Amino acid sequence: MQTVEEKFMKQAITQARKASRIGEVPIGCVIVYDGKVIGRGYNRRKTDHSTLAHAEIAAIKKATKVMGDWRLEGCTMYVTLEPCPMCAGAIVQARMDKCVIGTMSPKSGCAGSILNLLDEPRFNHQVEVESGVLGEECAALLTEFFKELRGKIKLKKVAKVVNID
Numbered sequence: 001m002q003t004v005e006e007k008f009m010k011q012a013i014t015q016a017r018k019a020s021r022i023g024e025v026p027i028g029c030v031i032v033y034d035g036k037v038i039g040r041g042y043n044r045r046k047t048d049h050s051t052l053a054h055a056e057i058a059a060i061k062k063a064t065k066v067m068g069d070w071r072l073e074g075c076t077m078y079v080t081l082e083p084c085p086m087c088a089g090a091i092v093q094a095r096m097d098k099c100v101i102g103t104m105s106p107k108s109g110c111a112g113s114i115l116n117l118l119d120e121p122r123f124n125h126q127v128e129v130e131s132g133v134l135g136e137e138c139a140a141l142l143t144e145f146f147k148e149l150r151g152k153i154k155l156k157k158v159a160k161v162v163n164i165d
Helices: 004-021 055-067 085-093 135-161
Strands: 028-033 036-042 075-081 098-103 128-131
Touching (some): 004 028, 004 055, 055 085
Antiparallel strands (some): 028 036, 028 075
């Protein structure tokens, strides 16, 4: 029997797979209010040529339209990878109640790995954090994506050396 957290994390994983299919780093996100998904997003930085095209930002934009307000009080975000500083700041600014994370990001995470911007007591709002929900599956998506990417880069280098371009 799956938990509520697992149910919604699976939906975030579905979003991450969409990113992977278009050659983006597989990060997905859903925002839930009152048991219903009100915002979805996946990484589109390369596709949109935008530093801002993170899964969390896309989901926040959609959720605020549904809510009719910039505040997302009462909402929970489910994201496959720990938010970066920009996204963590947006989560705090949106006044979200909770952020459920699949796998942590030791090189750029700001929900506990490097910093915890979500629970910084000097801010006017704190966000509850839960991590490790379907963490192995979320981590495997990223590991496989980067393994394939390294293989493609290696093939390009070999093709260049033997002049197959």
